[in-house]
Amino acid sequence: MKFPTPYSLKQIAALIDAPYVGADDFPVLGMNEIHVVEPGDIVFVDHPKYYGKALASKATVVLINKEVECPDGKALLISDDPFNDFNKLTNFFMPFAKADGLISASAKVGQNTIIQPNTFIGNNVSIGDDCLIHANVTIYDHCVIGNNVVIHSGTVLGGDAFYYKNRPEGFDKLISGGRVVLEDHVEIGALCTIDKGVTGDTTIKRGTKLDNQVHVGHDTVIGEKCLIASQTGIAGCVVIEDEVTLWGQVGTNSGITIGKKAVIMGQTGVTKSVEGGKSYFGTPIEESREKLKQLAYVKKIPDILKRLEE
Numbered sequence: 001m002k003f004p005t006p007y008s009l010k011q012i013a014a015l016i017d018a019p020y021v022g023a024d025d026f027p028v029l030g031m032n033e034i035h036v037v038e039p040g041d042i043v044f045v046d047h048p049k050y051y052g053k054a055l056a057s058k059a060t061v062v063l064i065n066k067e068v069e070c071p072d073g074k075a076l077l078i079s080d081d082p083f084n085d086f087n088k089l090t091n092f093f094m095p096f097a098k099a100d101g102l103i104s105a106s107a108k109v110g111q112n113t114i115i116q117p118n119t120f121i122g123n124n125v126s127i128g129d130d131c132l133i134h135a136n137v138t139i140y141d142h143c144v145i146g147n148n149v150v151i152h153s154g155t156v157l158g159g160d161a162f163y164y165k166n167r168p169e170g171f172d173k174l175i176s177g178g179r180v181v182l183e184d185h186v187e188i189g190a191l192c193t194i195d196k197g198v199t200g201d202t203t204i205k206r207g208t209k210l211d212n213q214v215h216v217g218h219d220t221v222i223g224e225k226c227l228i229a230s231q232t233g234i235a236g237c238v239v240i241e242d243e244v245t246l247w248g249q250v251g252t253n254s255g256i257t258i259g260k261k262a263v264i265m266g267q268t269g270v271t272k273s274v275e276g277g278k279s280y281f282g283t284p285i286e287e288s289r290e291k292l293k294q295l296a297y298v299k300k301i302p303d304i305l306k307r308l309e310e
Contacts, residue, residue, distance in 0.1 A: 001177055001199040002030040003093055009061065009075050012042070015092055016085040021067065022075025028061055031089055033219065035237055035255070036200045042089070044082040083165050087175045090199065094177035097123050097141070110147065122158070128184070140196065146184035152212070154191040157182075161198045161218030161236060174198060176218065183207075189214065189230070205242075217254065229266070241276060263288075 009026035013019070029040030034050075037043045037059035044063040045054035054062050055071055063077045063085060070076050079085045103109075103121045110129035115121070119137045127133070128147035137151050140158025151157070157180045164171040178197025182188070183205045189212035196202055197219040204216070208226040216222065217236035224242045228234075232246050235254035240246075244258050247266040258264065259276025269283030281288035 001032060001090075001093060003028070006040075009077075012061070012089070013077055016077070016079065016088050018063075018085060019078045020076060021070045021078070022061075026061070026075045030199075031086070031093070032059070032199045033197075033237075034059070036219065042077070042086075044079075044086040046082040083172065083174065090175045090177040094142075099123055099141075104141075116153075134190075140180075142179045143196070144179060144181045146182055146186065146206070148185045149182050150187040152188060152190040152192075155188050156193050157188075158196045159193055161195050163198060163218065163236070178202065178219065180204075183224075186210075192216075195236070211248075223260070244276075 007028045008024060009020055009022050009028055010024040012028050027040060028042060031042040034043050034054060034057050037057050039058055039060050041059045042061040042063055043054050043057055043059035045051055046065045051068060060073065061075045061077060063079055063082045065079055065082050067078050099122050104123045104125065106123050107121045107125040109127045112129055113127055113131040115133045116135040118135050119133050121139045122141035124141055125139050125143050127145045130147055131145060131149045133151050134153040136153045138156045143158045160176040161174065163174040176196050176198050178199050179201045180194050180196050181201045181203045185207045186204050187209045189210050191212055192210055192214045194202060194216040195218045200219050202216060202218055202220050204222045205224045207224050208222055210228045211230040213231050214228050215233045217234055219236055220234055220238040222240045223244065226240060226244045228246045229248040231248055232250045235252050237255045238252055239257040241258060241260040243261045245263045247264060249267045250264050250270065252270040256270060257273040258270065259274060261277045262274055263279040264270060265279065265281040265288055268281050268285055271284045274280055274285060279288040280286065282291040
């Protein structure tokens with residue numbers, strides 16, 4: 001998330017009532033999660049295990065729960081509860097606003113785009129030309145949809161990230177302030193759910209097609225010309241490169257990468273990053289030829305045992 005105008009470190013500290021280490025006028029340009037931060041961004045960290053990763057990241061402002069040595073060229077915001085203060089900043093820069101109707105007055109809809117009955121389009125949504133949005137689709141605030149996009153009935157774009165902190169009193173939700181971005185010529189099947197980024201974008205790139213009942217988690221990036229079949233579940237912060245095929249009921253771990261032109265066979269659990277240009281199957285995931293050989297050997301075990309008994 002980039003701020004509408006640059007802020008100073010002093011201004012950001014005042015918003016969350018936090019002491020800071022750095023010059024008053026140190027520039028702050030936005031905020032983001034650690035896997036997508038850029039110079040000028042704030043990143044938060046609240047566990048010593050991850051201090052080093054946060055301090056070494058591209059972020060130039062670290063929201064942290066302990067004063068530590070500040071690397072050159074960076075600044076610190078010292079907070080008793082970085083998770084909560086990160087939420088405060090999200091609420092300040094991307095506050096929830098009640099919509100003013102089924103199609104918000106602030107939404108922009110391109111030429112020759114058809115919107116079927118009972119579709120909800122939230123605040124500051126942008127939809128390109130020649131799109132077809134079928135009945136009962138829900139498009140949350142700030143989503144961006146390109147040209148020649150088709151979205152089938154019952155799909156929800158822009159739901160919150162599934163991201164919680166476990167506290168003694170219960171689960172505390174990390175507030176989502178990101179977007180969903182669909183590029184040109186994307187088609188989304190019926191009853192799909194595509195969550196927005198926490199502070200960045202969940203992106204589906206040009207020409208990719210999703211079947212019915214597919215879930216895409218927050219901050220995931222799906223490349224160009226991918227095919228994703230029904231009942232697939234893609235966790236948050238996944239990178240799926242171009243021309244990947246995921247067959248039915250595939251599930252993935254978060255934070256992994258699936259390489260270009262990989263094929264993931266049905267009901268596979270993608271438990272780790274995999275190279276492109278190969279076919280994979282099974283849980284835990286392996287190259288499909290190797291996994292199918294293993295299954296063939298397993299079938300022979302009863303015969304082997306029977307011969308041993310004889």
